[in-house]
Every structure is written in structure tokens, then in C-alpha cells.
Amino acid sequence: MSTPFDLAIVGGGIHGATVALFCARAGMRTVLFERGSLCREASGVNAGTLTMQMTRVALIPYALQAHAMWASAREWLGHDAGVVVCDGLSLAFTQREVELLSFRAGKRREAGAPIDLVTATAARAVEPGLGEGVLLAAHCKVDGYANAYLTGQAYHAALIEAGVDLREETPVSGVEREEGGFAVQTAAGPVRAKRLVLAGGVWLEEMMAWLGITLPIKVLVNQLAVTERVAPVMRTVVGIASGLLSLKQYPHGTVVIGGGWQGRGDRQRGGVELVPESLIGNMRLACHAIPALRHARLARAWAGLEAETADALPAAGPIPGIPDAYICGSVHSGYTSGPYIARLLAQRILGQEPADPLFPIDRLLASPAASPTPSAAAGRATDEQPQHV
């Protein structure tokens, strides 16, 4: 039997792949299991937006660090994921949205996001494609997008170069704790490792159950639409005050329309069904923001799953009561922030002090009657909302 790995990671999205990359580069013998192909679930089918304006306030400092990572992917990852850094605008078309935008942009600004409130005229100077009726806009220069579908290819090459034993098309059926580590169960037999990271996105609930831990994970089914390639109609990332729009045009001409409108699906079947009214609502919003889009044709629409914890803050840190086991996932706006949060976890696994606090899951495991465990996450979180929301 081969000697055990230093680290086994279950789940090949951005989180699992980033932890694997940094740990392998630091000398750990690392194996990564992915049921399908690398970065083909949430990490590969999301809208690719790298934005502060849809990120939770508690995650802004992380998202800023992660944005810098995405922008310099060629240096640290070694491969490009089609990252474009550009201006981002969040729009308000009604008085209610003006209030919402002012409140939310203010909170994010307090957390460190360089967001300014600007007039419609100023917004139109940034994005000439904007339609009529903008009352106020939030402008952030740290915005942009990646080509989410290229993420898998970029990480694939980086992981191979780092010497990770990459096992795609390898479902894991369970994990057993044993003397000196863990036995990861696969169809080809158990694979042993001293340390374990569960990074299974919406499937984390089942994975935690392998270890006897109950961690409810909510499944979001985010719908996306993309047009055929069209002549340039916009040059920024455009959203709205409520966060229910994410819109940008890629250099090759397609326009991706997202924003978290919900389709139907579940973790067993995936995002299997799109809700026509929701798609139409999302696309109407897009065409209201950028009217020239009306001339484009819808080429494709799909839904991807996103994982969310009970408090919509990440699950990233050691698994309580199980030495050498870690969890990494459920990061709201996970595509933006994922690489940084996963790198923090890699630092922790490597015995270093993470540059920013992790998000241990103790708070999510406490019984409902008990008072929440204070944590870095809880300290940063705010659920405060304006009265009219």
C-alpha cells in the first residue's frame, strides 16, 4: 500500500482547488477528489462577476484581497481565467432603490470598498450604454469579471504543475476517521491521508454527515442567461441596488445576464429547471439598464447551484472535535472571494497564522437555545437592514 497523503481534499471547485494548490506548493503530498470535472459546478457556471457591490459587508475585506488575486491570476495561479478589471455601477431607478442603494453602498464603503455615490450624468460618463431613468448610481473602480468557464482549465494546469494528485471523475462515497488520519472511500478503494478538507459546495451537508456532524446547507439555484456575440453595448459591470442584476459584456461579445434569480433544482439533480418568469424578469431588468441589449438574441440559459449557510457567511475553518479535518465553502459571492478564503485555510493547514480570520463553523453547530459562539465571522456580520426593506 502506498504511503498516506499529507492532505486529501474532497471537492474540486475553487475552494478545494485553491487549498490543494497552496498546500501542494508548500510541500504537502496532496490528493484532490472531484466527482465530475474540475470547477464544473458553482465555480464554473456562475456569472463570473468579481464585484464588491454584491458581496456581503462582512466579506468586503476578503473580496478586496481576492479581487487582487483574480487580477494577478497569471502570476500566482500561472494561468489566465479571462479576468477583466473594469468599473462597476449599481443603479437606482426608484426612490426606494435610491434609499436602498445609499444604505448598502454606505455600509460597504465603511467596510472598505471604494464605492462612491454618483449622479446619473456621472454614471453615464462611466457607462455610455445606460438607459434612461437612473436616479442615482454607486460607482466602484474595483470591479470586473472572469470567464467562469475557464476556471477549471486554469486550475487544472496549475494543480498538475504543483504536483497535486488530481482525481477527476472520482466520486467519494464516505470518509472514515482512523489512526493517524482519514480513509477516503472511492470506487477504487480507500485512499489514506493525514489531513482532510471537505470543500463540496452544496454537497457539504452530506459530507459533514460522513463525520457525524449536522450542518444544514441551503441550496440556491441561480439562473443565468447569455446572448450571442454582439457589437459592444457596454464596458462596465452593471447591477442594481437590490443586487438582483449582474450584467457585463465579454471581450468576445456575449453578454451574461445574472443576479441570483432563482430556478428550480436541488443537490441531487442539479439546477435542472429554469423558471420562465424569472428569466424574463432578469432579462427585462438587463434591457432596462442597457437598452441596446434588446437587439441581441438569447443564445443560452442555465442554472447553477450555490451553497449558503444559515447565516449566509462562510464555512471555512477546522471542523470542531475532529483534529486535522477542515471545511471550506458556502462563501456568499464565492466566486469573487473564494480564492482568498481558501488561501487563508491553506495557511492554517500549513501551521501559519492566517492573514485574516477564518469563519469557523462552531457558530452554526451550536444548539438553537445556546447563545451564538462569538467568532470573527459574527463580529464582522451585520444583518441590519433599512426599515423599508
Add this chain to the structure above:
Amino acid sequence: MMQADLIVIGAGPAGAAAALAASEAGLLVVLLDEDASPGGQVYRAPPAGLSVAPDTRGADERAGDALREAVAASAVVWKGGARVWSISGAFRVDAVTAAGSESFTAPRLVAATGAHERLVPFPGWTTPGVIGLAAATILLKSQGMVPGRRTVVAGCGPLLAAVAAKIVAGGGAVAAIIDLSGPGDWLKALPAMASRPDLLRQGLGWALKLGAACVPVLFRHTVTAVSGGEACEAVTVAPVDAEGRPTGGRSRVFAADALAIGHGLVPGSEIPKLLRAEHRFEPEAGGWAPVRDAFGRCSVAGLYTVGDGAAVAGAEPARLSGRLAGLAAAQDAGRLPAHVSAREAGEARAALDKALVFAGAINRLMRARPAMVEEIAKDTVICRCEDVRRGEIEAAISAGAREINQLKHFTRCGMGPCQGRMCGETAATLLARHVGSREAAGYWTGRPPLRPVPLADLLGEFDYGDIPVPNPAPL
């Protein structure tokens, strides 16, 4: 939103027969097609206002007229010019029509969307003037137009003679017919073809017409290049072996301003794929085909698939498989007594089995020839929507793409408006060479819309305040 007992998508022989059988049994049936009139590709209606000379009206035209009359005389709710863009639930169909957006719901759905063309790329295949054989039939039937003044007709199967004969009848010149098959292949198919004397007679009629026009036929040849750049000027052809691989024999060049070319047909099973029905790779059916029972029932409850969209077999098998699904839908809905259903289904089944003998022989002539794909040059475009060349596909495979959807992510191959219909077969065949089989390579995940649709048509007029924006995510 209109509520029906059965929705049928596709009004070719398969879909029309399914709709009529179910309607006769008492089901409220909605029949949708993107064309203005029922008929599909083979029985396509002639253009409005175009007078067609009686002597050019053959069996297909008469059958098409009969089909249209039957639909018009029935209780079937006909929705022509309907661009279906979304199918959700079990089942809701959303279509863009002349009336704007329309929705239909029914507990049962028949997918009868026909086949699309297999076209193995070669240098110059994206030159204006190069069209598919099936596309040429649409042009000839729906517009009464010939593809060019002087056309090379190339590829395999009976469409070669059908298209060439129609071009001649339409007043165009056919420079040559370039057939991948040899005379021996046709001879081998003859006994089976004799099972359908009507079709054999139709084929002989085409052959006589082409002989009279002195059209040269080059058997066991393939097109190796089209030159001209902005417009087709010349077509280079070369001899091939039985698998379509050039033998290194002497090339010939035909001056032509058009090329109609097709290398067989592939089931257009977009709807079963969209609804996540189980599929199986069936080379004899033309490629990946939905798994279905003798009545067209798929693995998804309430979904039936018939005609060339389920398995490529031609018009008459399509009609019979459609009738079987229509009867099954009526029986599954509890509206047709079992004994009636069994008797009628038995008759249709027997006729279908007989018709499939002919189809089998034709499918062998139109079979995929993977050797042709191997011969594609590195810099030849595979995906014309997204400009992906063979070299980029090979590079993606070297970079670790092991499955067709992963290959799509790595290259953008199949992400354009045709949604992989043009490049899918080639890309999957290239991938299969490395991963062992077409089964391992897989197939594109089904995605809406079924056809690209302009946002303006889809969204209509609206007020901002009417957009049902959900509650914001937590701050």
C-alpha cells in the same frame, strides 16, 4: 396560459400524426412548429404566392398537402410560427409567436423536432455558397430557389439525388454529384430499398432526370476544399476509401458557385436532453438518441419522442412512430380503451417494422465515417459560431478535457447560437479518439432556448415597476 391534454412540438409527419391520433381519441392537443404551416422538412409547404408547376409536384408535395388538410380539419389547436424557447416543469412550454409570448401547459409532451445535418469540416466549408444538403432542400422547397447557378452536390445518402434532381428541375445546373458511397454500397442497399417500391421509384425518377441532364457522378469521392474566399468559386474533390479517408488518388476541380453538402443526419433530441431524459449512443439511429419504449415513451414521465428527433429513419417511419405515441398518450391519459389502442397500435407497429427495413439500408449509406474527422486539418474551423479550430480542440484535450461539456468550457466550442448542432458531432468524434468512445465523450447538456430568440421579441413592452424583482440578498 392555455391548458391542454397534450402538447406536440414539431409538425412534420411524426408530430402531426401524434397530434391527430391523440386528438381523434378525444385529447385536447396543441401542435406547435416554428414554420408557418405544418409539414416539416420533407413535406414542407411551398411559399405563399409561389405557383408551382403541376408536373414538379411529386408524392412528397401531395403527402404534405394531405397532412396540412388533415391538421386543418381536425380539432388540433395549431400554433404556427411559434419559436419555443423554454420547456419547464411537467410540462410548461413557452413560445414566442406573432401574438408575443404564449405559454401552454399539459401533463404530456411529444417532442417531434426532426434531425439536423452532420457536416464534416474541410478547408473552405464556411465559404458563402456552401450549404447543407438539408438546407438546400429547405431553400428549394420553401423559397423555390436553387442554391446557385452551378452547384456541386456532395456527401452521402438519398438526399444527394433528391437535391440534385430538384436543382435540375428548378433550372439550375449541377456540376457533379460527389458520393462518399460506391456503386456497390448502393447495390447492397437495393433489396431493402425494394421494400418501398414507391420510394425506389422516386429515386429512379431522380436518377433518370440526372442522367438526362448528363450530371457526372463520382462515387467514392469527397470534397477536400472549396476555394474562392468571399464566395464559392471552385470545389476540389478526391477519391476516398469506404471509410471516407482520401486514398491519395488524383484530385479534380469543379467550377461552381455553390456547394450543397451533407454527411448524414443526427437526431435532434434537444427537448429530451433539456428535460434530462436518459440517452444512449445508437450509431444506427444517427447518434445520441433518447432511450424510449416501442411507443416513444422516454425515461421522463409524460414525455414521448418520435420521428427523426428520436432516431433517424425518414418520413414514413416518423409518421408511424408519431401515431404510436399519439395513441399511447391517449391511452396513458385514460381516454382510449386498451383494446382499441392495442389493435390500432398493432397495425401501426407492423407497418413501422416494415418501413424500418428501408430506413436501415439508407442509414447505412448515411453512416458516420470517423476517418473523415481524423483527416481534418489543424487550422480548419470546427465551430463556426465561435471560430474554434481543430488545433484548439486538440490542445484542450491535451490540457485535460475528458468530456464534451468540459471541452466546451475549455474552448467555447458549441457555445454559439447553433448551440453545438453544427460542431457537436465533429468535436465529440475528435474527443472520442482520446477517451475511447462516444459514450465516454458524452453529449452537450440541454439548455434553453431551443433556438436563439431576440430579447425584444421575448420581453415585449414593459414598465420597470412591473418587473417582479425579488427581495435583496442579505447585506
